[in-house]
Amino acid sequence: MTTTMPEVISDTDPRLTSFDRFERDAAQPKWLLNIRKSGLARFSENGFPTLLDEDWRFTNVKPIVELPFKPVTSLPVQLPAAADLVKFHFLKTSETLLVFVDGHFAPGLSRLPAAQKGVLITNLKDAITKVPELIEEKLSKLSTVDANGFTGLNTAYFEDGVFVHVAAGQSVDQPVHALFISTGRETGATSHPRNLIIVDASAQLTYLENFVSLGNAATFSNAVSEFFLGDNASVEHLKFQEQDENAFHIAGLYSDIGRDARFWSHSLALGSALSRNNIRARLNGPGLQAVLNGLYLTHHKQVADHHMFVEHAAPHCESHEYFNGILDDESRGVFHGRIFVHRVAQKTDAKQTNKNLLLSDDAKANTKPQLEIYADDVKCTHGATVGQMDEKAIFYLRARGLPLEIARRMLMHAFAGEIIDRVQHNVIREELDQIVWDRLEEKLATT
Amino acid sequence: MSKPLLEIKNLHAGVEGRKILNGLSLEMNAGEVHAIMGPNGSGKSTLASILAGREDYEITDGQVIYQGEDLLEMAPEERAHKGVFLAFQYPIEIPGVNSTYFLKAALNEKRKANGQPELDAMEFLTLVKEKMKVVELPEDFLKRPVNAGFSGGEKKRNEIFQMAVLEPTLAILDETDSGLDIDALRIVAEGVNRLKTANNAQLVITHYQRLLNYIVPDQVHVLSNGRIIKTGGKELALELEEKGYDWITKGDAVAA
Ligand SMILES: Nc1ncnc2c1ncn2[C@@H]1O[C@H](COP(=O)(O)OP(=O)(O)OP(=O)(O)O)[C@@H](O)[C@H]1O
Numbered sequence: 001m002t003t004t005m006p007e008v009i010s011d012t013d014p015r016l017t018s019f020d021r022f023e024r025d026a027a028q029p030k031w032l033l034n035i036r037k038s039g040l041a042r043f044s045e046n047g048f049p050t051l052l053d054e055d056w057r058f059t060n061v062k063p064i065v066e067l068p069f070k071p072v073t074s075l076p077v078q079l080p081a082a083a084d085l086v087k088f089h090f091l092k093t094s095e096t097l098l099v100f101v102d103g104h105f106a107p108g109l110s111r112l113p114a115a116q117k118g119v120l121i122t123n124l125k126d127a128i129t130k131v132p133e134l135i136e137e138k139l140s141k142l143s144t145v146d147a148n149g150f151t152g153l154n155t156a157y158f159e160d161g162v163f164v165h166v167a168a169g170q171s172v173d174q175p176v177h178a179l180f181i182s183t184g185r186e187t188g189a190t191s192h193p194r195n196l197i198i199v200d201a202s203a204q205l206t207y208l209e210n211f212v213s214l215g216n217a218a219t220f221s222n223a224v225s226e227f228f229l230g231d232n233a234s235v236e237h238l239k240f241q242e243q244d245e246n247a248f249h250i251a252g253l254y255s256d257i258g259r260d261a262r263f264w265s266h267s268l269a270l271g272s273a274l275s276r277n278n279i280r281a282r283l284n285g286p287g288l289q290a291v292l293n294g295l296y297l298t299h300h301k302q303v304a305d306h307h308m309f310v311e312h313a314a315p316h317c318e319s320h321e322y323f324n325g326i327l328d329d330e331s332r333g334v335f336h337g338r339i340f341v342h343r344v345a346q347k348t349d350a351k352q353t354n355k356n357l358l359l360s361d362d363a364k365a366n367t368k369p370q371l372e373i374y375a376d377d378v379k380c381t382h383g384a385t386v387g388q389m390d391e392k393a394i395f396y397l398r399a400r401g402l403p404l405e406i407a408r409r410m411l412m413h414a415f416a417g418e419i420i421d422r423v424q425h426n427v428i429r430e431e432l433d434q435i436v437w438d439r440l441e442e443k444l445a446t447t
Numbered sequence: 448m449s450k451p452l453l454e455i456k457n458l459h460a461g462v463e464g465r466k467i468l469n470g471l472s473l474e475m476n477a478g479e480v481h482a483i484m485g486p487n488g489s490g491k492s493t494l495a496s497i498l499a500g501r502e503d504y505e506i507t508d509g510q511v512i513y514q515g516e517d518l519l520e521m522a523p524e525e526r527a528h529k530g531v532f533l534a535f536q537y538p539i540e541i542p543g544v545n546s547t548y549f550l551k552a553a554l555n556e557k558r559k560a561n562g563q564p565e566l567d568a569m570e571f572l573t574l575v576k577e578k579m580k581v582v583e584l585p586e587d588f589l590k591r592p593v594n595a596g597f598s599g600g601e602k603k604r605n606e607i608f609q610m611a612v613l614e615p616t617l618a619i620l621d622e623t624d625s626g627l628d629i630d631a632l633r634i635v636a637e638g639v640n641r642l643k644t645a646n647n648a649q650l651v652i653t654h655y656q657r658l659l660n661y662i663v664p665d666q667v668h669v670l671s672n673g674r675i676i677k678t679g680g681k682e683l684a685l686e687l688e689e690k691g692y693d694w695i696t697k698g699d700a701v702a703a
């Protein structure tokens with residue numbers, strides 16, 4: 001199906017040779033070392049994708065390959081002060097905050113919630129000591145579905161990340177907020193956030209991730225998150241990414257969803273020179289609904305890429321993908337939506353739309369639907385648009401007295417609003433709406 | 448007498464090298480209602496769009512003076528701030544832009560430009576509730592996005608509602624009556640009449656004399672091939688209804 005022409009990884013590549021220290025780490029459980037080794041093997045087999053790879057034909061990762069590989073091996077001594085963090089969004093959304101600095105948990109900046117029966121919210125490293133069996137059972141069990149060298153690299157090198165386990169029937173009232181900070185001090189500084197979210201039957205969770213930068217070095221964040229949703233579970237996940245425009249960002253989101261569950265996963269890509277989200281959802285029980293919803297706002301030479309793989313493995317499931325992009329200057333948006341409907345997955349309702357608003361003649365959008373349907377009684381629709389702002393609508397607003405800039409901003413905001421409105425959590429949605437509105441103003445101020 | 452509110456002098460305009468208006472002249476005073484009638488494609492909407500500031504048209508000759516100023520020099524929003532209002536023949540749907548939010552922003556931009564204080568949410572709501580009665584619009588309209596999913600008649604009523612809120616000095620109504628049933632027509636026409644004062648003027652574009660039973664014009668102009676070829680009183684509309692346009696346009700074709 002896909003032609004993979006990996007760049008050959010040489011034996012002396014630091015991405016292979018830096019692994020030693022995990023082999024020497026005596027404190028690490030054997031099973032974990034084995035998981036890491038399998039990740040490394042996967043990386044060395046697959047290497048980095050090139051434009052010849054069908055799944056990467058619109059996104060060139062060469063700038064990442066050419067970065068020096070400098071995994072950050074411990075929590076930086078010089079930590080940001082709490083005052084440096086106040087500028088980041090969503091900090092008032094929740095009492096619960098887990099802060100990671102260059103991939104390492106920073107307890108001094110974090111606020112863990114009071115203990116709740118049946119709920120464990122902590123950093124992954126801590127969880128490995130507390131609930132090793134559960135982690136051995138789940139970790140890296142979903143992330144192996146695709147032959148992705150980046151995910152292999154993360155699996156080999158990850159230091160820490162978020163761990164959440166919500167036992168059957170439990171509900172976490174406050175959103176769990178994770179802030180991933182790249183200090184951005186050194187070119188090539190690389191972090192591999194690794195998150196594991198387990199929400200058992202009929203349990204409920206809102207999980208918010210924010211990826212940010214402090215400095216503007218060309219850093220690399222290579223995150224992997226795995227989500228396990230039990231039967232009838234309800235999870236809302238929002239990933240917000242506004243890293244520095246010199247930073248590179250790759251993220252894999254792997255989910256396995258049980259019967260009658262509800263899963264919302266929102267992706268907002270505003271930052272980075274290049275960002276790529278690999279979103280994989282396996283719809284594993286009948287009657288569930290998965291909404292994958294995203295917005296990318298890019299300018300200058302940014303590239304924002306969302307690559308989806310939605311696998312309908314059970315009947316009567318709904319999957320809805322909505323992605324809108326507002327692209328300015330010479331920036332580019334990429335959307336690749338693959339939907340795979342297994343023979344058993346009758347009565348599937350799969351919907352996919354990707355809309356792109358181009359604000360400049362040099363902005364570009366690449367959009368590619370890919371439907372593979374092996375059941376006969378299904379409803380699958382997809383649609384994509386790429387266009388400029390509606391001149392007639394602008395004139396209508398101006399003729400009513402709205403200045404050109406406000407008219408443009410209102411239309412952009414409306415376009416973004418289609419996505420924002422799908423966020424379920426009121427406080428998060430309102431803050432998001434304000435962020436996007438402000439960002440559009442900034443945008444207009446600079447044009 | 449004071450100067451006319453609007454003076455259109457020998458206006459020539461077109462699009463992509465094609466001429467649409469061919470020396471159109473028209474004068475309106477405050478307190479007057481003028482009707483423009485004319486065959487399809489004669490340039491009625493083009494005139495309306497040019498007055499409102501649409502940039503697609505190239506003006507090759509002539510002038511438009513509004514309240515003593517060169518109207519064609521102004522941006523569309525500036526015209527709106529100075530009291531020009533176009534009720535569109537085909538109002539645009541703007542999904543995602545809430546009607547209340549849009550109209551409040553529009554009104555406040557106008558107030559700001561005229562040195563008046565902006566209305567807060569409460570004051571605006573009070574005003575809007577009163578104005579909705581003018582066109583008998585249900586209140587839930589305001590919660591919906593601008594014109595999104597409105598029927599043809601609802602869109603037209605919404606235009607007049609916006610007019611009621613913005614209180615223009617020069618209102619141009621482009622076929623606001625087309626596609627309305629008789630009840631809706633009466634509501635819209637009565638709304639327009641209620642908004643008439645000694646200080647404003649209304650330019651009503653229509654195909655149908657029946658509108659002019661409700662909105663009584665001081666003058667009726669016949670537009671053909673981009674020029675006004677005949678002007679008369681309200682009886683002219685009746686005559687046009689009866690005889691069609693041929694009896695005037697034929698002579699015009701020879702003259703042109
Ligand atoms: N933006 C445009 N581009 C190209 N042609 C145009 C444009 N606007 C108007 N025209 C043409 O100019 C002519 C006049 O159009 P206009 O819409 O002004 O007519 P009208 O008198 O309003 O007609 P109707 O009674 O059907 O509403 C028509 O032939 C129309 O096709």
Ligand SMILES: [Mg+2]
Pocket residue numbers: 491492493536621622
């Ligand atoms: Mg017309």
